[in-house]
Amino acid sequence: MTHAVIGFGRLARALVPALQAAGHAVRVGRRQPGPGELTAVEAATAADWVWLTVPDDQIAATAAGLPWRAGQLALHCSGATPLTALAAAPAAAGFHPLKLLAGEAGLAGAHVGIEAPPEWLPALQALAVDLGLQPLQLPTPMGASARAAYHAAANLAASGVLAVLSEAQALWTAAGLAPADALPALAPLTQGALATALARGLPGAVSGPVARGDVGVIARHRAAVDAAGLADDLLQALAQRQLALAQAAGRLSEQQVTLVQQALGKA
Structure with missing residues (x-):
């Protein structure tokens, strides 16, 4: 499994090492990549699952700007944003850790709210366990209210x-x-x-x-x-x-x- 993480804020800085520690390959896509770093498009092209860890108001625009292909899964980690923001992707899921990520805090030990279609739910629940999280199934679809x-x-x-x-x-x-x-x-x-x-x-x-x-x-x-x-x-x-x-x-x-x-x- 290869993951692309688009954006590298506080959540991504906890998610990337957790994915790597669980044995997954991770490509980080940056808006302004430095030498040897990948753009968002380059990272997404190389990935099976694409995590959009950008601010909430940038999720829809970021998803719309990526070259999706069949079989890919788009994920965001927002608690407030409906999955309709990922409508440009072939499949979408939400993975929201219920944890304050201050300082060097990792993800392990927290519950994670998962909103996903039935065909993707088992894999996401298994990933949550691999990351040391407690999966919490959210209603699907979960409306804006x-x-x-x-x-x-x-x-x-x-x-x-x-x-x-x-x-x-x-x-x-x-x-x-x-x-x-x-x-x-x-x-x-x-x-x-x-x-x-x-x-x-x-x-x-x-x-x-x-x-x-x-x-x-x-x-x-x-x-x-x-x-x-x-x-x-x-x-x-x-x-x-x-x-x-x-x-x-x-x-x-x-x-x-x-x-x-x-x-x-x-x-």
């Missing part, structure tokens, strides 16, 4: 957590504590919540004043957010979701739910 929801879920679970930690850091600083200490001190709480959720499920992991029905603490939290000069929209939105989890876990009585909603200004 479903793709957007899937990708929004992934983004919320990744950078969405960073937004929450940023808000926590601002409140930490408003309490008179050193900003540099915020992340090292708070991140273990995030990690602990995730570990508990994996063991017990989301409702079983929820804790804090909302889950206890402690309306006095909730009121003080809202006052602290106001005193820090922050909008309390994020705090309220998160508290409402925590309340739903606490209800799902049977943690609160109807009266407690009403009191929490009143404390949040929602009743």
Whole structure:
């Protein structure tokens, strides 16, 4: 199996060595190749599978500019882009690793969302296993709205957590504590919540004043957010979701739910 990888960003820098370590030949195609390097057309011509690891808004144009032949498979690794962007190719599939690729992080250990026609699915699932990934079969075909929801879920679970930690850091600083200490001190709480959720499920992991029905603490939290000069929209939105989890876990009585909603200004 010979693979062409078109584009050499962060994802490709993890994908190429993983493919090579699994015993596959890889040709990297670059938009502006240097001496001894291949163009996108040269790499694609020599390959069985062609990976388009370019930015999302370049996938369709890049696919349209390649000289496809029968039997080739085009793949993208985008979570948000439908496979219609690869319409120029004879066959298309999506292979989206659910992993943040920061620094030198590799692919192994992550789930990978695979969208593919039935005739290509077994080979892609086998490749995922070879790369140390856990294959996750996506609906096929996956429409634009479903793709957007899937990708929004992934983004919320990744950078969405960073937004929450940023808000926590601002409140930490408003309490008179050193900003540099915020992340090292708070991140273990995030990690602990995730570990508990994996063991017990989301409702079983929820804790804090909302889950206890402690309306006095909730009121003080809202006052602290106001005193820090922050909008309390994020705090309220998160508290409402925590309340739903606490209800799902049977943690609160109807009266407690009403009191929490009143404390949040929602009743």
